Amino acid sequence: MKVDVLVLLCISYLKSCLSFKVQFRSCEEKGFQCVDSVSHSGRQDVTYECPSDDLKDITLDFWIWDLPPNIDIDKLTIKNCHTLRLRFGCTELYRNITILYVHHVVNLRIFEDDTSCNPTAVIFEHVDFIRSIPKRSFSQARCHEQHCGLKQLVFENVKIGVIETNAIELSDSVQLFRITNTMIDLIEAAGIRISARKFASVYILNSAMDNVEALGVQVDASKFVIADTSIDDLSFAGISASVRTFEFTSNSIGNSSSGALAISAESVDVLRNKFQYLQSGAFNKIGPRQGIFRFNFLGNYVRYVDVGGLHPQDGSRVHTTYANNSFYCTCEGLSWLGCNTSFGVGYEPINDFYKHILEKANNNTCIFDSDCILPLGAVQKIAPNGICQTSTIYDQSRFCDNYDDSSSARLTNSLRLAFSCFAVLIYYNFQYLCIL
Numbered sequence: 001m002k003v004d005v006l007v008l009l010c011i012s013y014l015k016s017c018l019s020f021k022v023q024f025r026s027c028e029e030k031g032f033q034c035v036d037s038v039s040h041s042g043r044q045d046v047t048y049e050c051p052s053d054d055l056k057d058i059t060l061d062f063w064i065w066d067l068p069p070n071i072d073i074d075k076l077t078i079k080n081c082h083t084l085r086l087r088f089g090c091t092e093l094y095r096n097i098t099i100l101y102v103h104h105v106v107n108l109r110i111f112e113d114d115t116s117c118n119p120t121a122v123i124f125e126h127v128d129f130i131r132s133i134p135k136r137s138f139s140q141a142r143c144h145e146q147h148c149g150l151k152q153l154v155f156e157n158v159k160i161g162v163i164e165t166n167a168i169e170l171s172d173s174v175q176l177f178r179i180t181n182t183m184i185d186l187i188e189a190a191g192i193r194i195s196a197r198k199f200a201s202v203y204i205l206n207s208a209m210d211n212v213e214a215l216g217v218q219v220d221a222s223k224f225v226i227a228d229t230s231i232d233d234l235s236f237a238g239i240s241a242s243v244r245t246f247e248f249t250s251n252s253i254g255n256s257s258s259g260a261l262a263i264s265a266e267s268v269d270v271l272r273n274k275f276q277y278l279q280s281g282a283f284n285k286i287g288p289r290q291g292i293f294r295f296n297f298l299g300n301y302v303r304y305v306d307v308g309g310l311h312p313q314d315g316s317r318v319h320t321t322y323a324n325n326s327f328y329c330t331c332e333g334l335s336w337l338g339c340n341t342s343f344g345v346g347y348e349p350i351n352d353f354y355k356h357i358l359e360k361a362n363n364n365t366c367i368f369d370s371d372c373i374l375p376l377g378a379v380q381k382i383a384p385n386g387i388c389q390t391s392t393i394y395d396q397s398r399f400c401d402n403y404d405d406s407s408s409a410r411l412t413n414s415l416r417l418a419f420s421c422f423a424v425l426i427y428y429n430f431q432y433l434c435i436l
Contacts, residue, residue, distance in 0.1 A: 019059040019085070022048065025068050034071070040098070043074035050081035059109070063087045065094050065117065075099040076119070083107040088137065090115035094148060099123065110137045121152035132162040133191075139169035149173035156180040163191035163216075170194045178203040185209075187216035187238075196221045202243075204229055212238035219243060226251060237262040242289055248273060259285040267294040268312075275302045278309035287313030296321045304333040310357070314349040322357045322364070327376060329366040338379030372400035 027034035027044075031051065037043040050060055060081060065088075067073065076097050078084065084105050090113070097119035102108070105127045112134035122138070124130075138153055151173055157180070165188045170177060174196045180203070187209060194202055200221040206228040212235060219241040226239070227247065232254040240262040248261070249271045256278050262285035275282075282305075287293060295312050298321065302310075305327070312318060327334055337354065357364055357376065364376035381403070 018057070019061050021061045021063070024048070024066070027071070037074035040074045043072045045075040045077070046071070046073050047077040047079065049079055050084065057083075059083045059085050061085050061087065061111075063089070064097070064100065064119070065089070065091045067095055069095075073097050075101065077101045077103075078105075079103050081105045081108075083109070085109040085111055087111040087113065088116040088118055089113035090117040090148070096120075101125075102127070107131075110134055112136070115139075117148040118150040118153075120150065121154075122150065123152070123154045123156070124158055125154075125156045127155075127158040130158065130160045132164055133160065133167040135164050135166040136169070137167050139166065152176045154178045154180075155182045158182045160184045161186070163187045165190050166193070168192045168194075170196065170200075172196060174200050176201055176203075178205070179207050180205045182207045183209075185211070187212045189213045189215050190218065191216050193218045194221055198222060201225075203227075211235075214238060215240055217241075223247075225249070230254075234260040236260065237285065239263070241265070244289075245269075247271075252276075255279070256282040258282060261286055263287075264289040265293070266291070267296075269296045270298075270300060271296065272299040273301070275300065276304065278302060278305040280306040280308045282309045283312050284308070285313065288318065292319060294319045294321075298322075298324055300325045301328075302326075303328045304330075307336045308350075311350050311353045314353075318349070320353065320356070322353075323362040324364070325357075325376075326365045326367055326373075329368050329374075329379060329382070331382060334366070334379050335382050337376075338382055368396045368400060370397040370400060372397060374400060374403055378403060 022031075023029065024032060024046075027046070031048050033047045033049075034044045037045045048062070060083065062078060062084060064076070064086060073095060074097070076099070078100075079102070081104070084102075084107070086102070086108070089111070094117055099121045100119040101123045103123075103125040106129070108124070108127045108130045110130070110133060113136065116136050116139055118138055138150060150170060152175060153168070153170065154176070155178070160182065162185060168177075168191065170193070172195070174194060177194055177200070184207070191213070194200065197220050201223045202219050202221050202225070204226045208230045209232070211233045212231060214235045214237055216235070216238050217240065220243070221241075222244050224241050224243045224245070225247045227249040228251065230252040234253060234256050236257045236259045238257070238260050242264045244266050246263050246265045246268045248269065250273065252274045254276045256275060258279050258281035260279075260282050264287060266289055268286055286295065295318055302325065312320065337358070356362070358380070360375050360377060366374045366376050366378045368374070382399075
């Protein structure tokens, strides 16, 4: 019995090590199909469909540049594969492929070469798992073949284990980098580096990242958008960018280290995000790239924040709008904000910033465990009223009831009135149903 198990294990291991190199010499090769390109006259769109599942334990090696010289390929599509390994090695055999489109792959691997050359656009869609993107997988920094310039790189509906250091190095030629509906376990330091400067746009949308190491994402471009994305742990300068506009919208962030967002820009919009924990200085690396700088922090929810965890880089050129945000109010998390904390001589802009966000006109609010909502300025009265010595919901509720700010009293009374009316409606509807 043990021998049989060992034999099966050995067979399984050997099968996992087997690989088969895909050979493309003509359009009549098994698995290949060629049609005339719609986009470019005289060129061919080539599609390769992997064999059926009976070869799922065998790795199919596809060398992107090992192609017949007599076929001018515009778009190369590889689809419906179980285990596929791509090789982008820089070579004299380079062909000017406009688009590489890889989709519906269970297990995708990328061969690590000393230098790589990529098609003009590379798109990955519906890939169940990429264990790692090795260093220099998408990089023209060391390959000097003519026309070897990656302009678009897209990941959509993909699961990635690790993006290794220097895995993605896109330079002046890049126009678009986009990650959509993608899960990433780890982005190592300098895992994504985009130095396009002028016209490139970078998007991370509706995705999830467990850990972004320091300087994990570095962007020098025109526009950078992160939206509808969750990040569990964002290290120092984990997101680093020099851009014209930076938009950070509807994201869910776990731990944000000091300087987690290191952004130099003309305008920064941080809108409708949920921040679980902001360490001291979480935003103090957000500042102007040149000239006047606009910083909008609107509609966000912050659960825990350390002392000095809210302000951007100080300076007279910073125009800040900080409104309609809500904070979870506890003594441990927010009492420092109501203690007239001074950041010392020479830091008047920071001191003024914290005074500014407490003003009622900005409509920033404080949320207590007792379901009470007060203006953020209420934190100035938490300590004097003894809430920090007795932190029960009853004491918080009593504090809310006795809070003398007229606007908050109206808010609390309005909520109570709405609840009372709702209860009355339910009661009379119930009575009506009983009569029927």
